Amino acid sequence: GESVGLHLPTLSVQEGDNSIINCAYSNSASDYFIWYKQESGKGPQFIIDIRSNMDKRQGQRVTVLLNKTVKHLSLQIAATQPGDSAVYFCAENTGGFKTIFGAGTRLFVKA
């Protein structure tokens, strides 16, 4: 069945280093992918998205890479800051209005 998963449940990085959060998806028909950030006690917040006709998209300090060949998605955060500590979800849109979310990766930033 359709699933969106994450390679690592937790990731710990030093402040100032770059972070890479990975995600695998199983539905090759998915054509829209989103990364969300969720801080403790808050709702998910949109970070960046990418359509399947793209391989890479950059935002402010964040880059999303899409490898459709191996059905892999990654989120890169440059110069990670303490405020980046949160749970990060990848999500895929498989058509219509139904978005499937992964379980999440918790990012810890060490000062």
Place this chain on the structure above:
Amino acid sequence: NAGVTQTPKFQVLKTGQSMTLQCAQDMNHEYMSWYRQDPGMGLRLIHYSVGAGITDQGEVPNGYNVSRSTTEDFPLRLLSAAPSQTSVYFCASSYSEGFYNEQFFGPGTRLTVL
């Protein structure tokens, strides 16, 4: 804009009780949805609406009802609460039919069913 608001923030129910979780948005978004979030799992879609008067089921609709009488409001009703419905509930909205557009989430309602 207040964005997406949800009330209450916390709620404790006894098994069999009913209640309504409120959700409102002031961004004139057509698409609204309800998710539940359980530990170690991603958000799962309960119900969604593409406009006033139109609703449909998501992945886990059993035990929940919704209605959409206005663009702004999308309440979620628990008909007879069960311990399995203990979860954090998020309401979200987006300004189009959901494709290629980000969803804006509310702060969540933490529900415990005893």
